Amino acid sequence: MMHAERSMKIMMLVLCLSLLAIGVKASSSWSLCSSTEDYRVAVKDVSINPDPVIRGNDALFDIPAVAKETIEGGTVSLQVYYLGMRVHSEQDDLCVRTTCPISPGEFSIQSKEALPSYTPPGAYRLDMRIHNLDGDLLSCLKINFRISAPDTFLGF
Template sequence: MEIMPLKFIVPFSLFLYLISALAHATDVKYCDKKTDYGVKVKGVEISPNPIARGHPATFSIAATTDKAISGGKLVIDVAYFGWHIYSETHDLCGETTCPVSVGDFVVAHTQLLPGFTPPGSYSLNMKMYDGNKNELTCIQFGFTIGFVSSVADI
């Protein structure tokens, strides 16, 4: 058996790492491509990815704003294979540090998903409003809940 030379192993390993990172990238879309939202979303990180049933999942949304934000709310809607299944509203200041200064900030939300949550493809729609109920941004992205569950549901 011939051993692969080191000069091929390192580039091949780097290639596999990059493919793996791209496979877990979260594709974020604005709800209305024509709207110039005051809050621009740079990206979404989901941890763990895929999400494990019966375990906490954290959604971290990196964004930037051109105006300071003193308060507001987040409205989250979740769909499972296109069917609306869940909605919740959160105080913006409970998900990030307020007041939000002009520039970059992160909105982070952790959710414990019940062990009976069905595995599969989900989509999330998040709207952010300021204290005067003006829509600051609206994004959509998909995520996956895996087949792993907690020992408690066995």
């Protein structure tokens, strides 16, 4: 009887630790808007810190990329979706998010976003389009991420 009780406690501990590991993994993912398009800016990765994003705090988006040509400047357009509805749009100067001109080769686009404390927790999608000064599309990506409340456990 004592052995069965001990085994049950160990199984419960393993189950709880497994659920904890599942809950704290990174919750973001990204993809190009088109898998067949030959973008002039090749995005290598997207990292978000913290992941998941905590409402009421800053979130840092870092996007390392490779430019296939010199880029004198342009725009970064963002559209944020929550529950399938667009909840935020903005357009910024590309040179605010990175150093211009961008020479062919590796560079990084960075953005620090302050999220209001009233931001609803849940799954979000950010669509990002990068255009040059002539309005030509240089790259397009979709970023899926989660926003959590600071007082919740495991981001739920």
